[in-house]
Amino acid sequence: MPGRKLSYGRYRLESKIAHGGMGEVWLGRDTRLEREIAVKFIRVADGAPPDPEHIRRFVRESRITARLQHPGVPAVFDGGLDEHGWPFLVMQRVKGMSIAQLINEQGPLPIGWTAAIAAQVCAVLVAAHGEELIHRDIKPSNLMLEPDGCVKVLDFGLATAPTLEEFSRITMTKQPLGSPPYMAPEQVEGAECTPATDLYALGCTMYEMLTAEPVFSGSTYISVMLRQIKDPPPAARQSRPDVPAELEELIAELLRKDPAERPASAEAVHQRLLPLVTDLGPIIGALESPAKTSPVRLYATVLNEVFRNPPVASTVTAPQPAPSSVRASRSRPAITRDDVAKARTDARRLARTSGLKDAAKALEQVERLARQVFGDTDSDVVRVRYDLATTLFEGGEYRRALPIFRELSADLAEVPGATDLLFDCRLKQATCLVVDGRPADALGQLQSLLKEQAYGDADPRVLELRKQIGLLQHGSGQHQAARTTLTALLADLQNLPAAGRPDPHEVERLLSSIAPGTADTEQVDDAWREALRYANRDESALDDLLNVLPGRGVPAPVVGFELGDEGWTAELAWPAAKVAVLLSGEPDDREIDARDAAFAAAGWDARTAAEWRVDELTERISE
Template sequence: MAIVIADRYTLDPVHIGKGGMGEVWGATDRRLRRRVAVKFIRFPDDEPDPDLVRRFVRESQLTARMDHPGVPVIHDAAQVGDGPFQGRLYLVMQLIDGISVDDLVAEHDPLPIGWAAAIAAQTCAVLAYAHGRKLIHRDLKPSNLMLARDGGVKVLDFGLAVALDASERSRITRTNQTVGTLAYMAPEQFRGEVEARSDLYALGCVLYRMLTGELPFDGPTEASVMHGQLYEKPAPIRDLRPDVPAGLEAVALRLLAKQPQDRPASAAEAYRLLEPYVTALPELPGAIDQGPTPWHMYAQVVGRIPAVPPDVPRDDAPPASRTGADGAGGHDGIGAGAREEISAGDLVRARRQAERLARESRYGEAAGMLTRVAEEAGTHLGDGHSDVIGVRIDLANILLTGGNYARAAAAFHRLAEDLARRDGPDTDLVFEFRRQEATCHAALGESDLALDRLRGLLTDQMRVRGRDDDRVTALREQIGLLLHGIGRNDEAVKVLGELAADLERRHGPAAPAVRELHATIRRITRD
């Protein structure tokens, strides 16, 4: 007997897809007599709490308002009242006739270069639309990208990752494919921070996989994948596939920058970087219909319409210079003496200008400009104002990226102090700035000071997060590896040995993370 949801949607006999967040069924909408897809959301023990249900419905409503050809249309969202799926949340959406990028890569391994660029560029177009509406995907990966038979890309699951907070999302993905999700997470997401450019990092992981057939960071355990995302550089793409253009490799590696400000400033910019490589699109038998379709006819005409009228400035145009009372204009748009007060718009323009300078490796100019802006804004708005904090974070990161470790350490130290006074000493950002300060001291060769900072941070993190938190585990491992790096091997073995014992207690002696730590300890003892 067929299963009917909400007395309306008749499910097909077998589901058509299954993943970490749930399963998808083809269905027939009996009221409107059309084919749809029904996605059931998976929860631990299948018992979502009422607050989660309300948030899910709210975010689904926001997603349903998205009007872009690259986003499947959402028709309905609710909770099943009875039957075999009783209590489960579900989405009813447009049924896509196509193949997931995950399956496409598995079939071709790797993709033709033009198609990899085309899929990434179309994804950027969707992200540019979503980010403009303050929606961040948070879980972009090949299984969430569908290539329709007309060659268009559909981005799935917008709103699901937004509706679920970090702890709930971790519990859900852990049910099935934690490592698969970690493999596409931006470094800042491990610290509980998400911004639009986190999606661009995930897209960089997807592009890397499409071009090489491999993940940029892989390993047998969650810890090894996380370590790669946080600290390691991916293997050069052209070492794995020499026919990839050097320029496209540079775009992919820029998307994979550890610091968000080192990635393209926006999805629109990433699109412009990728578009030149959307060439030589060969046939993909079984995946793409051959010949022009009505959709292609429509899109080709739309593509000829000027995107920006000649008299309308682009959003990413450099800020115009201002002229002060003395007639002198500031080249950074915030000239000294130009105005008595600084606005939020001034800060946004200054940060964009600094991003452009940093992308050109003009770190000194970028840092100098942000220093002036931060001082002026701090005078008018206060050092703890959110907009001023944003400028100061940009400044500290640019100092770090540019190799000015002494100033970067001081900047991170002041940020941690000011945010501790404003928000409390135990917030994620305060912990992260303390870690960044320690990293700067280590880069300066100030090993004892770096270790002192890291150990103090470890004490506080263990107090707040507990001994078994993954971030605490990573910090303990970092301390052990730093001790080894400066030749204090006995101490390193002690720290890593205690960590291995804790992990063995939690996961057993055969756990891959335990074996990896013991292998590291053996290497250290041989040094």
């Protein structure tokens, strides 16, 4: 609420400026440094306070986002927890107009400005992809045009890969991350996202800037997603004949269904856009007067001259070391154990001060030399390898960490007394597999780890491992297997002394989310499978309905149904029966009241999920 203060009064909130499924953003003020700020709150599912894992995840996301130091990315200033324990992020306030607003107000944009905006986005993507970050939600509303012509790319909230438990939660809801009109086919299908995924979204955005229309539209967002997978995109020049052939060809390449057929990189797209960045005239209402001096453009003018005509480098012969120094270098090993110990200490310091990326670089150099001198399974070398893999893991570089954990696990299996380290490596390896789009391999890894563990069935680590297996089974659609795993786990937990055991109530909650009538995903028909995949299951009451309805023999609903010209939305709808399930809203939300009135006036029985009983809903649909 306005006037609310954070961090012992340092940050004062003034007004809400944006909100969405991932959270909300408030305009605020840093009272200590006397500057405007934007404060982003990350919403936790079901409105529950964040547990320690949520906090750890938020801190990691903040660090990963903060390492993107680029003029086209809002700077991250601070992060913390409010008085309720909810995480928040303090960021640079960006002034200007979103590209979505610009299109709504002015219609199709000039060709030069379309290329200029897209080229600036490419520059940001080069930086992000260089850090192994995929934005996953490039779209006009996430691009802000500042008054001096700079473009800021907003909302990197989807840019970090999920942890093992978070993957289970995401896949249980069957809710893909992203915005349907800009989602690449592989993103819709839940496959691995790569830099090419962002390039597809950029192609959708460029098409919309040129035509003021999305590439694909439909009455529901499921229909839009299906068109992203199946339909060929329209040519831009069908709607706008003055689009240059080379720009139309570039957009067509960006919108290829196969990621391998899209341009090789954001840098390659940037180079193809530059010749089209011409005639950047004023945009009334969005840009400052051309007569006003822009310090940013003055600065950029100089940078543009750097290396334009670089001088030919002269050849300098490196001085040869004296014979005594050669003898000394030959007598000293390439690396000593003291060097290894110092490198590990330095890496821990770098992780705290400079960041995990610098820590990983330092460890990589030492790890390579140490393996050559001491061998792969030397105790000091093993610790350096583990530190390197874990540093990459904590920094969100899961794909780089995966082969290190895999190779280290194979070596540790032959090392006596390495049980604890091996267990942790294999558990982290499973998380990396999930992020790499291989949940079945991750599940197999965890199940093998359970069979081979040497701790005993009552060990807290083993009990937690069984819970993770149940979560992953449920998230992969193996509901019956998940029920079996979690039911057995709950019985064992209840028979253990309360001191030191994992909380059985959490397992009870997980079991309650798998209603007895829930069918395994592979056992329901195609229509229900589509509905379960795309329905918004963030509301627990709606999730409960969707867990049971497929087993009641009712037809699959239309997801994201829109009523009338105003497009009032029902999350689930059975048009033949005029029955709908609505998303809940704030009690005093006038838009929600208008939506409810519209459905009632049209003769629909439309209620929120909490207002429906399963038996009653089933009966009404079947009438």
